[in-house]
Amino acid sequence: MAIWHKKDNKLFIVLIPIVNLVNYFITYKNITLNTYFFLTLFIDTIQGYMTWLIVRYVIIKMEKKSPLIDFTFKRLFLQLFYTSLAGLFFIIVTTELLNAIAKDKPVPLNFYQLDIWIYEIWILVINGIYISLYYYLFWKKSEQKLQTAKTLNSDGITVNIGNKSVRIALNDVCGFYVEEGVTFILDNTNKTYIINTSLDKLEQRLSSIQFFRVNRKFILHHSAVVAFNKIENKKLLVLTSPENNLPEELFISRLKAPKFKKWFKQNSVPL
Numbered sequence: 001m002a003i004w005h006k007k008d009n010k011l012f013i014v015l016i017p018i019v020n021l022v023n024y025f026i027t028y029k030n031i032t033l034n035t036y037f038f039l040t041l042f043i044d045t046i047q048g049y050m051t052w053l054i055v056r057y058v059i060i061k062m063e064k065k066s067p068l069i070d071f072t073f074k075r076l077f078l079q080l081f082y083t084s085l086a087g088l089f090f091i092i093v094t095t096e097l098l099n100a101i102a103k104d105k106p107v108p109l110n111f112y113q114l115d116i117w118i119y120e121i122w123i124l125v126i127n128g129i130y131i132s133l134y135y136y137l138f139w140k141k142s143e144q145k146l147q148t149a150k151t152l153n154s155d156g157i158t159v160n161i162g163n164k165s166v167r168i169a170l171n172d173v174c175g176f177y178v179e180e181g182v183t184f185i186l187d188n189t190n191k192t193y194i195i196n197t198s199l200d201k202l203e204q205r206l207s208s209i210q211f212f213r214v215n216r217k218f219i220l221h222h223s224a225v226v227a228f229n230k231i232e233n234k235k236l237l238v239l240t241s242p243e244n245n246l247p248e249e250l251f252i253s254r255l256k257a258p259k260f261k262k263w264f265k266q267n268s269v270p271l
Contacts, residue, residue, distance in 0.1 A: 007133065008056070008129075008133060012052050012126075013049075016045060016048040017041075017045050017048075019048070019122065020041060020044050020045050020048055021041065024037075027114070027115070027118070043098065047091065047095075051090055052126060054086050054087055054090050055087050056126075056130075058082050058086050059079060059127070059130055062075075062078065062079050062082065068134055068135075069138060076131075080124065080127055083123055083126070083127055084120060084123050084124075087119070087123045088116065088119060088123070095107055156169045156170055157170065157173070157195065159193040161193070168185060168187055168193070170207070170210060171210075171223075172187050173185055173186070173221050174186045174187060174188055174221055174241075174244045174246060175211075175220040175224050175244075175246060176195075176199060176202055176218070176219040177218045177246075178198075178216070178217050179217075182194060183195050183196070183197055183198060183199060183202070186244065186245060188244070190244060192245075199213065199216070199217075202219060203219060208263075209222075209263075209266065212225075212260060212263050213256075214250050214256075214260075215251065215253070218246075220250075222263075222264075224240050224241055224244055224246060225240060226239045226241050228261075228264060231251075233254055234254040234257055235251060235252060235253060235254050235257060236252040236257045236260060237250075237251060237252075238250040238260070
């Protein structure tokens with residue numbers, strides 16, 4: 001999945017009609033705001049949306065095959081070439097078809113002399129937006145990871161209590177959980193603290209030997225897990241220590257069950 005997935009939709013949904021409108025007033029003189037004008041604008045906007053989706057599809061396919069983060073001029077050239085080829089082919093074919101239906105004659109020559117170059121510039125602008133968005137979001141994610149790394153290290157995790165920062169040793173943490181979108185830490189004295197980090201980010205940074213992501217809401221330290229039972233459909237029922245303010249029973253899915261059993265075994269003392 002592309003790094004900018006879903007973050008680009010709203011931008012282009014708004015941008016394409018605006019670009020079409022500006023393009024009209026730049027290209028044509030003495031524009032009359034009549035039914036024909038708005039119908040043409042509507043058709044061109046739909047064509048613009050379809051062209052954008054085609055260009056977007058090509059970029060996603062190229063990103064899967066060769067991530068843009070491994071930047072080379074060849075990779076950039078190929079993206080510009082294939083997006084231009086696909087986008088312009090669609091524009092030419094649909095324009096010829098629409099013109100044949102509406103006017104029953106070929107597209108005027110000035111379409112290929114002027115309009116087609118405007119479309120090409122627009123396709124290059126789309127590429128520029130996606131490349132800029134890609135590197136911006138990549139930088140943003142790197143900053144978030146750096147911030148998480150500053151908060152969490154091998155010794156403990158830093159939490160803010162009022163104006164004071166307190167470090168909690170990871171061995172003193174029973175687990176992490178999410179409630180109403182807020183992430184909490186529970187220590188072995190049953191005190192809870194709020195941390196401004198998601199469970200997904202914590203899971204990436206925490207030791208996979210000490211901690212296990214049970215489900216979407218809980219990450220548990222091995223000391224908080226007492227036992228587990230096998231239940232239907234190869235799922236597991238995890239039993240936590242009654243001394244902690246954790247749910248006494250937590251379910252583990254069939255897909256996660258083998259990994260959990262291996263994790264539980266490696267943290268158990270052999271008899």
